[in-house]
Amino acid sequence: MSKLAEYRQLEKHLAEQMQALEALKSDGALKKEIEFETKLRELLNRYGFSLKHIINLLDSQHSTKRASTPAAASGKRKSRELKVYKNPHTGEVVETKGGNHKTLKEWKTKHGADEVESWLKK
Structure with a gap:
């Protein structure tokens, strides 16, 4: 222009x-x-x-x-809740406060996130 x-x-x-x-x-x-x-x-x-x-x-x-x-x-965050997952195929137990756990990620890629979330112990 x-x-x-x-x-x-x-x-x-x-x-x-x-x-x-x-x-x-x-x-x-x-x-x-x-x-x-x-x-x-x-x-x-x-x-x-x-x-x-x-x-x-x-x-x-x-x-x-x-x-x-x-x-x-x-000035602090509320701490995250401890979640316990038990794999019904192997009997392995994972305790985590976040979703960034190595074993948990492997399970989610192998079995699917929805199925792994159903393994959550209440």
Whole structure:
């Protein structure tokens, strides 16, 4: 694309965006939102609060829910459950907390994942 064509295309987009901006400026809902934001920021400044203070004040249940979960409080994951699989063909037993066990993978390739999952002891 030539520089002139690019310039004209950008000029056209700019004109379209200016029209959209003018339409928004005359929108009553936008004016109300701007007025609300201005008054809210003035009020926050007058009393020395920040938006985070207001969010915590208004949404106190949300902040207490996040802090009350044990994983969030300790910063640790819940440990995985121990799973015990018993191969009915050989009687071999595999105990694992994850699916990345060498023998378990071999069984799944040989017998199929669904069948091996049916060997899980409850």
